[in-house]
Amino acid sequence: MGIHRGLNIVRDGLLFGYDTGYGVADNSTATRFYPGEPTTNLVTTNLETLGTDGSGQSSVGTRTTIAPNHVRIVDVTSNTRQSHLIQGLTASTTYTVSIQFKKVTGTPTFRFQIQGYNNSSYVSTIKFTNTAETGLLDIDGWQTAKWTFTLPSNCNAARIWWQDGADYTTYTHTFELKNPQLEAKGHVTPYVSGTRSSTQSLIDLKRTRNINISGASFDSTGQPNFDGTDDVVSLGTNFGFENNSFSIESIIKWDGGSEDTFFSYKDSTGGTQKDIHWRIYSSGQLRFDFYSDSINSATSSIIADEWVHLVVTYDLGSDSCICYKNGEVLMSGSSGPFLGNDANSTAYIGAWGNIQYFGGEIPALKIYNSAITAGEVKQNFNAYKNRFNI
Secondary structure, three states: OOOOOOOOOOOOOEEEEEEOOOOOOOOOOOOOOOOOOOEEOOOOOOOOOOOOOOOOOEOOOEEEEEEOOEEEEEEOOOOEEEEEEEEOOOOOOEEEEEEEEEEEEOOOOOEEEEEEEEOOEEEEEEEEEOHHHHOOOOOEOOEEEEEEEEOOOOOOEEEEEEEEOOOOOOOOEEEEEEEEEEEOOOOOOOOOOOEEOOOOOOEOOOOOOEOOOOOOEEOOOOOEEEEOOOOOEEEEEOOOOOOOOEEEEEEEEEOOOOEEEEEEEEEOOOOOOOEEEEEEEOOOOEEEEOOOOEEEOOOOOOOOOOEEEEEEEEEOOOOEEEEEEOOEEEEEEEOOOOOOOHHHEEEEEOOEOOEOOOEEEEEEEEEEOOOOOHHHHHHHHHHHHHHHOO
């Protein structure tokens, strides 16, 4: 699934960008440029081989492999059970398990059970759900079944049991299962076979840089956010701000902190006009500056807990800077130029290096190698406004 960015989004001159997919997918659906929150899938046995290695699967129907971890089962004599004992879990830890389920023909039901184990010894049933409790009824199309549980203090393993049918009666229908996943967290994330690392989670729209989001936090929807305390994402060096016009675009939701820098370009030597800051003060005033030369909005220009689309453009030839809010000019003036060294300067999301940490969300950010026009700013805003209800 790609990320919808509007029919007329500006692409010319795009140097870098990211989009977390906020608003276009739920936290169990990957998008083209946001595969999902870093995670490890603790289910290591594929559905197509589950049961052939003594892991406890029992099946009377005919099982056909469609793709890795995707099987079709024609159930002609009895219900079908698949289970998997997962060792090496941590006692008193919260886990989320998920699997995708689809009816093909007939009216299949679905039952789910989690049992706690101490090594290979059964301890107790942790979770048991029937069809009504899970909501997996006779519905066409794929559904994601998901359950959260806390492993008992005397357990270090769990048996995950998926069962087609609420009892041991005869069924005549066809259904599909795919992508079983167990994660050590309280919410489901998009499926991964193995591990999705912090550098595989968020993809540069230009695919020229690796984005490492290990410095960010994540909310219950699987979206990255910034806690205002120590969260920051480094984007690397050499973005071409030196002796060039440029534009920076972002979607943000600020939590109302005191001095929050949501984008910066920091020269290691520091000094006047060697750093770029884009920050919000507790009064709601927005500032963009080159460390001493700044343009400032009126107070209350940015409201806490509201989505806002912001673009700043800098034209080197006229030494002029314009900042747009929701497609309209918010402030402008002379500011610059940037006198730092691109090779010594690092771009940061969520802080000015290691201070002025931003609190809130920044689901999209783009950098252009020109001062995009007012018309192009408006086009981009129109592409985002419905998605973020701005």
